[in-house]
Amino acid sequence: MILGFILEEGVLTAFVSFITMQFQLCSVFFTFSLGTRTHYFGRTILHGGAKYRATGRGFVVRHIKFAENYRLYSRSHFVKGLEVALLLVIFLAYGFNNSGAIGYILLSISSWFMALSWLFAPYVFNPSGFEWQKVVEDFRDWTNWLFYRGGIGVKGEESWEAWWDEELAHIHTFRGRILETILSLRFFIFQYGVVYHMHAAKESTTLSVYWVSWAVLGGLFVLLMVFSLNPKAMVHFQLLLRLVKSIALLVVLAGLVVAIAMTPLTVLDVLASILAYVPTGWGILSIAVAWKPIVKRLGLWKIVRSLARLYDAGMGMIIFVPIAICSWFPFISTFQTRLLFNQAFSRGLEISLILAGNNQNAGI
Numbered sequence: 276m277i278l279g280f281i282l283e284e285g286v287l288t289a290f291v292s293f294i295t296m297q298f299q300l301c302s303v304f305f306t307f308s309l310g311t312r313t314h315y316f317g318r319t320i321l322h323g324g325a326k327y328r329a330t331g332r333g334f335v336v337r338h339i340k341f342a343e344n345y346r347l348y349s350r351s352h353f354v355k356g357l358e359v360a361l362l363l364v365i366f367l368a369y370g371f372n373n374s375g376a377i378g379y380i381l382l383s384i385s386s387w388f389m390a391l392s393w394l395f396a397p398y399v400f401n402p403s404g405f406e407w408q409k410v411v412e413d414f415r416d417w418t419n420w421l422f423y424r425g426g427i428g429v430k431g432e433e434s435w436e437a438w439w440d441e442e443l444a445h446i447h448t449f450r451g452r453i454l455e456t457i458l459s460l461r462f463f464i465f466q467y468g469v470v471y472h473m474h475a476a477k478e479s480t481t482l483s484v485y486w487v488s489w490a491v492l493g494g495l496f497v498l499l500m501v502f503s504l505n506p507k508a509m510v511h512f513q514l515l516l517r518l519v520k521s522i523a524l525l526v527v528l529a530g531l532v533v534a535i536a537m538t539p540l541t542v543l544d545v546l547a548s549i550l551a552y553v554p555t556g557w558g559i560l561s562i563a564v565a566w567k568p569i570v571k572r573l574g575l576w577k578i579v580r581s582l583a584r585l586y587d588a589g590m591g592m593i594i595f596v597p598i599a600i601c602s603w604f605p606f607i608s609t610f611q612t613r614l615l616f617n618q619a620f621s622r623g624l625e626i627s628l629i630l631a632g633n634n635q636n637a638g639i
Contacts, residue, residue, distance in 0.1 A: 307392050322446065342417040361550065364599065367379060395597070420434065475541075494554065
């Protein structure tokens with residue numbers, strides 16, 4: 276790209292144009308759009324069904340809600356961005372040598388840039404994306420969408436359950452299920468690598484450490500089954516169900532405290548187990564949705580759906596919290612408006628916001 280600018284405009288003009296593009300976050304936009312093409316190209320190879328896909332090249336001046344952006348880019352960008360970020364955190368914790376912070380930054384800065392671009396680009400380029408009132412409205416809209424139950428005639432824009440079913444529609448061939456299963460096995464490597472670095476493992480390299488980690492994961496899934504029980508389906512036992520859930524939670528917390536106090540397990544091990552079990556759970560979930568007909572026959576589909584909702588809620592909060600924090604500072608919203616629009620439009624937008632605030636105060 277730089278060489279092309281030099282040939283077309285000359286060295287000095289090319290350098291100025293390149294620097295200007297970086298201030299306008301063109302690299303962020305390009306990285307994000309490249310992720311869109313990569314995702315749908317890979318999906319077409321795995322499952323077929325080649326057709327036109329919107330790559331997000333359009334320019335809009337209206338605010339897009341958080342939930343809508345999440346629906347559009349969750350599987351194509353957010354999942355992959357979080358996977359890359361998790362790999363970089365594990366690399367920092369266990370795989371990096373003692374070369375210092377500068378060495379880690381030089382090795383991982385491009386990967387961090389890609390991960391953060393995939394996670395936050397839709398919201399950076401979203402008009403009024405860092406205005407506090409918009410953020411509050413977006414959060415309310417997103418939670419309503421996330422916990423609204425699906426049903427006949429309910430669209431994906433209205434309910435998380437309907438959207439989730441639509442996202443699984445492309446997995447319908449035996450070849451596609453096999454390929455999805457093979458690709459999902461990579462998530463189990465996280466757990467295998469992390470558990471042997473925990474203090475509780477006592478530097479043991481036997482397979483028993485790995486199997487114990489799977490036993491703990493099985494206990495977590497049993498706990499998930501308990502908490503996924505629907506109170507509406509047990510009308511006459513709601514009080515008992517709440518009591519069981521409360522006791523289960525207290526037992527888990529007490530067991531964790533006792534384990535940290537009486538065994539080699541440390542707080543760092545608990546944090547490391549999160550790095551191990553979160554990818555493993557996603558791998559199990561990916562395999563389960565790939566073999567949806569079999570899982571339904573086994574009567575486990577409600578548990579799988581509860582796990583998927585939990586993951587989407589977690590991913591949404593990881594993305595939403597930094598946006599909410601940035602929205603506390605008005606200068607970030609002003610900078611974003613100036614970044615997206617020209618000076619005259621930015622000034623007019625600021626004036627319109629002031630007038631809108633005055634109208635609301637007058638109504639009060």
